Amino acid sequence: MPWKKLPSCIILFLALAYPVQSKLSGQKDSFQEDLLISPLKDGKLLAHFQFTTLVDAGGLDGKDGRYAHYGLFPKSIGQIIDHHRVQELHLTFTQGRWQYEDWGYPVAQSAGTGVELWAWMKSDDSIESNWRSLTNTLSGLFCASLNFIDDTLTSQPELSFRPEGAKNSYNHNEKMREGTEVRYGILPHENVCTENLTPWIKLLPCKSKAGIATLLNAHKLYDTNYHSMAIHIRPVCQDANCTSQSLELVQTVTSVLDPVRESGRRDWSFSSLFGREIQSACPVSDRSTVTLLLPPDEHEYQLTPSYDTITERTAQLERPMAVYNLSQHTEPLNLQMKWNEDQFSYPLQTSKPRVYAHKYMTGYGHERGGVTVNIFNNMNESQDISYFDSVPWFLKLYLHTLEVSVLGKVNIQQNGKFRAMSVCLDKLNKASNLGYLDIVQDLYYQPAVDRSRPQVLEMKLRLPPDSVTAVSIEFDKVFLKYTEHRPDANRGFDVGPAVITTLLPAGDDNMASTVLELVANRQVSSLTLDTHTRQNTKVYTEILLASLPTPDFSMPYNVITLTCTVIALFFGSIFNLLIREFKVTEDEVEEKKHDEKGDTPDSS
Amino acid sequence: MRLPTFLRRLFLFLSSLALLAFLTPAANADGPKDAEVVQEFFSNGSGHTNNWAVLVCTSRFWFNYRHIANTLSMYRTVKRLGIPDSNIILMLGDDVACNPRNKFPATVFNNAARLLDLYGENVEVDYRGYEVTVENFIRMLTGRVAADTPRSKRLLSDDRSNILVYMTGHGGNEFLKFQDAEEISAFDLADAFRQMWEKRRYNEMLFMIDTCQANTMYSKIMSPNILATGSSELGESSYSVTKPILQHHPDWDIGVAVIDSYTYYNLEFLENIDMSSTKSLKDLFDSYDAEKIKSTPGIRSDLFRRPLDQVRVTDFFGSVQRVELTPTRYNLTAAENASSESYLLEK
Numbered sequence: 017m018p019w020k021k022l023p024s025c026i027i028l029f030l031a032l033a034y035p036v037q038s039k040l041s042g043q044k045d046s047f048q049e050d051l052l053i054s055p056l057k058d059g060k061l062l063a064h065f066q067f068t069t070l071v072d073a074g075g076l077d078g079k080d081g082r083y084a085h086y087g088l089f090p091k092s093i094g095q096i097i098d099h100h101r102v103q104e105l106h107l108t109f110t111q112g113r114w115q116y117e118d119w120g121y122p123v124a125q126s127a128g129t130g131v132e133l134w135a136w137m138k139s140d141d142s143i144e145s146n147w148r149s150l151t152n153t154l155s156g157l158f159c160a161s162l163n164f165i166d167d168t169l170t171s172q173p174e175l176s177f178r179p180e181g182a183k184n185s186y187n188h189n190e191k192m193r194e195g196t197e198v199r200y201g202i203l204p205h206e207n208v209c210t211e212n213l214t215p216w217i218k219l220l221p222c223k224s225k226a227g228i229a230t231l232l233n234a235h236k237l238y239d240t241n242y243h244s245m246a247i248h249i250r251p252v253c254q255d256a257n258c259t260s261q262s263l264e265l266v267q268t269v270t271s272v273l274d275p276v277r278e279s280g281r282r283d284w285s286f287s288s289l290f291g292r293e294i295q296s297a298c299p300v301s302d303r304s305t306v307t308l309l310l311p312p313d314e315h316e317y318q319l320t321p322s323y324d325t326i327t328e329r330t331a332q333l334e335r336p337m338a339v340y341n342l343s344q345h346t347e348p349l350n351l352q353m354k355w356n357e358d359q360f361s362y363p364l365q366t367s368k369p370r371v372y373a374h375k376y377m378t379g380y381g382h383e384r385g386g387v388t389v390n391i392f393n394n395m396n397e398s399q400d401i402s403y404f405d406s407v408p409w410f411l412k413l414y415l416h417t418l419e420v421s422v423l424g425k426v427n428i429q430q431n432g433k434f435r436a437m438s439v440c441l442d443k444l445n446k447a448s449n450l451g452y453l454d455i456v457q458d459l460y461y462q463p464a465v466d467r468s469r470p471q472v473l474e475m476k477l478r479l480p481p482d483s484v485t486a487v488s489i490e491f492d493k494v495f496l497k498y499t500e501h502r503p504d505a506n507r508g509f510d511v512g513p514a515v516i517t518t519l520l521p522a523g524d525d526n527m528a529s530t531v532l533e534l535v536a537n538r539q540v541s542s543l544t545l546d547t548h549t550r551q552n553t554k555v556y557t558e559i560l561l562a563s564l565p566t567p568d569f570s571m572p573y574n575v576i577t578l579t580c581t582v583i584a585l586f587f588g589s590i591f592n593l594l595i596r597e598f599k600v601t602e603d604e605v606e607e608k609k610h611d612e613k614g615d616t617p618d619s620s
Numbered sequence: 621m622r623l624p625t626f627l628r629r630l631f632l633f634l635s636s637l638a639l640l641a642f643l644t645p646a647a648n649a650d651g652p653k654d655a656e657v658v659q660e661f662f663s664n665g666s667g668h669t670n671n672w673a674v675l676v677c678t679s680r681f682w683f684n685y686r687h688i689a690n691t692l693s694m695y696r697t698v699k700r701l702g703i704p705d706s707n708i709i710l711m712l713g714d715d716v717a718c719n720p721r722n723k724f725p726a727t728v729f730n731n732a733a734r735l736l737d738l739y740g741e742n743v744e745v746d747y748r749g750y751e752v753t754v755e756n757f758i759r760m761l762t763g764r765v766a767a768d769t770p771r772s773k774r775l776l777s778d779d780r781s782n783i784l785v786y787m788t789g790h791g792g793n794e795f796l797k798f799q800d801a802e803e804i805s806a807f808d809l810a811d812a813f814r815q816m817w818e819k820r821r822y823n824e825m826l827f828m829i830d831t832c833q834a835n836t837m838y839s840k841i842m843s844p845n846i847l848a849t850g851s852s853e854l855g856e857s858s859y860s861v862t863k864p865i866l867q868h869h870p871d872w873d874i875g876v877a878v879i880d881s882y883t884y885y886n887l888e889f890l891e892n893i894d895m896s897s898t899k900s901l902k903d904l905f906d907s908y909d910a911e912k913i914k915s916t917p918g919i920r921s922d923l924f925r926r927p928l929d930q931v932r933v934t935d936f937f938g939s940v941q942r943v944e945l946t947p948t949r950y951n952l953t954a955a956e957n958a959s960s961e962s963y964l965l966e967k
Contacts, residue, residue: 152768152769153770209717235726237726238717239726
């Protein structure tokens with residue numbers, strides 16, 4: 017009978033269909049999610065979310081080599097980078113300032129306050145229109161005003177912002193990045209809010225429904241001391257010889273939370289920090305982990321629930337590292353840490369990081385001023401750094417006023433004395449036994465063109481050991497046309513941060529990034545760096561607010577009113593003087609006659 | 621005589637074929653009759669097939685919190701009633717949710733009781749901060765945007781779109797102030813709407829404005845199919861809900877007024893509407909109480925061709941499509957007289 021053969025038919029059909037289906041949907045892409053939590057020295061808590069999607073080179077390619085097949089890799093991003101011929105893209109939304117002296121170095125590459133966008137794009141004739149179109153498209157995608165990054169804010173760094181991907185000039189030869197150019201733009205005043213987070217979360221495979229991304233609660237995230245949301249796209253090598261490449265999309269959220277502000281104690285849990293728990297791992301993720309950097313003394317705290325694995329202290333890792341593997345957990349995870357102390361007391365002395373910097377404005381008045389950057393080198397050996405600063409066109413820098421001087425030791429209070437030695441640029445070539453003359457190794461300067469491009473100052477500096485180096489330059493403030501002022505003109509204009517790029521080995525202040533590399537090393541090979549080698553670290557300074565001479569916007573109206581009044585009075589008076597004459601009218605004469613006669617006057 | 625089995629089956633087969641052929645309507649019915657039926661479908665009711673919402677808050681600074689809250693309340697309403705983010709253009713002159721002065725980060729409230737967070741988890745602001753300018757607004761309305769403008773910032777409406785345009789901020793006699801730096805006049809607005817009509821960028825439009833002396837803002841509009849409503853007459857100011865009443869009081873934690881009266885009472889009506897509601901705009905306008913709102917709201921319906929009691933609230937505030945199931949198929953071809961609906965402008 018036919019119906020008895022039915023089950024076997026069904027089984028045969030399914031068996032044939034399944035491999036076909038898996039071949040169609042079997043993209044060679046992978047997704048990992050990690051959460052790193054690290055208590056910081058001053059009682060705050062670092063929470064770093066990292067979501068990595070890797071897709072094999074060619075895995076996205078359709079015909080004509082354009083991207084066509086999307087699995088876990090988000091289509092909106094793939095179309096953007098394909099259409100605009102972008103090789104590497106880094107977009108960061110930051111609010112707050114990363115305090116290097118209190119918190120060490122951030123886990124992922126941090127950025128200055130505001131929105132920072134830099135990209136390596138194929139250099140052909142259409143690179144300018146591609147860059148403009150890229151900023152506009154990203155502004156629509158992330159609901160930010162990135163379209164304001166136009167020619168007046170775009171710069172091309174020569175020494176800093178080298179490619180970080182497979183074509184990283186620190187690890188591979190530079191000829192691999194031929195044919196591409198870099199573009200950098202920053203909006204220091206840009207606000208970051210839920211409308212930026214919403215599209216960012218929608219790029220994740222599990223969105224905010226499952227996995228670690230469920231913890232991203234806007235109400236808690238935007239209540240933190242520092243938060244930074246980033247998206248990084250770069251090509252990476254699968255092995256040491258770079259025979260096969262992948263395209264990597266890394267989405268990170270770095271935040272510094274403050275439990276002490278609420279309760280006076282350092283205790284925290286997922287529900288107190290984020291208002292939520294992790295229900296489950298993202299089903300499509302290969303790795304879903306929560307990593308916790310534990311304090312060195314295990315009697316100081318209690319941790320519930322207990323960790324899955326722990327890595328004890330090693331030469332590379334100064335603190336034990338506890339890992340929770342979410343794919344093995346069946347219940348929701350609500351991590352809790354309780355400290356065995358009554359109240360948190362701030363440490364009086366903290367160790368400073370190895371290289372950090374501060375930027376500030378000097379001078380007074382609305383006509384001229386100056387900018388100084390103090391770069392601190394806390395190590396016992398000299399350190400090579402790249403210094404990058406892009407100053408908008410309305411602050412006209414004068415290169416002849418550039419001064420690079422060494423102010424003294426980092427811990428000045430130990431010395432008790434203040435020793436300053438000034439070295440001007442034109443004395444660099446003179447040999448001297450001072451030993452500080454070769455601070456500036458290289459200098460690139462791009463002067464500004466009014467309303468057209470900013471000025472760019474880039475230097476390669478060799479910082480002396482244990483020193484504070486001051487880079488200062490003076491500028492004139494431009495008197496803008498009254499239509500060029502913003503609606504809130506009296507606030508002033510923002511100037512972006514200076515960026516210091518340096519190679520630093522892993523260390524005590526750089527532990528978090530070491531941890532992430534270790535976690536990543538175990539499972540997936542990406543562009544991994546041996547923890548003994550140096551890592552490319554970027555240090556950002558503060559952003560500045562420049563107060564330009566602001567006109568009184570009510571004056572045009574006042575002037576018009578006043579002038580018109582004066583003209584009317586003047587014209588009226590002269591006209592009257594010239595034309596007016598006084599005549600006695602007949603009515604008055606008749607009135608007098610009638611009065612004399614005694615008759616009542618006519619009322620006509 | 622019994623037919624052989626084979627012949628019997630053949631006869632049945634052929635007769636069923638004939639029956640089917642008879643019953644199935646021809647693919648091409650009468651051309652003109654089709655057009656009439658389709659025309660009737662589009663002319664019953666509003667005739668719109670998609671909805672757009674343009675929500676504009678023109679004010680900057682923390683003390684104008686209530687204008688942002690007004691706009692976000694309308695945003696929430698139109699989203700709840702079905703208009704997707706891709707069809708909403710939201711312009712906010714300033715960011716109050718993540719403003720350092722906001723005691724409740726990433727939230728915007730429109731009520732002192734703080735029952736409802738208007739910002740929520742899923743909000744898409746298309747124009748924000750310094751991008752909210754008169755030029756951007758008019759370019760967006762008329763479609764004359766720069767080539768690089770992303771899709772979310774374009775008003776991609778067609779001649780079958782019903783558009784809700786809601787504006788709020790500080791205004792005066794025939795002008796509306798944008799961010800304390802520039803203003804849009806009633807003439808500019810009327811010209812922009814006229815351009816939209818010339819380009820057939822809307823089917824019907826509801827223009828709502830909540831500012832001081834708002835009713836003067838729509839006095840110069842001359843394009844057909846526009847219904848306008850404003851919060852206050854010439855010489856009147858619009859008030860925010862700060863006077864202590866039984867239900868609510870000023871929000872001392874936020875420190876500023878959180879909503880304007882006109883929008884507040886509109887929302888009171890709209891919160892009781894869902895996508896299946898058949899309430900009309902006449903019901904909405906009848907619910908306006910000048911004493912409660914503390915100013916005289918105005919309605920201008922002389923340019924609108926349909927009577928207000930036949931216009932559903934969801935025709936503008938929601939995205940409710942008219943669906944008719946038919947037993948026959950119709951071919952849609954271009955009409956012979958393409959501009960069959962020509963309106964004579966009387967002014």
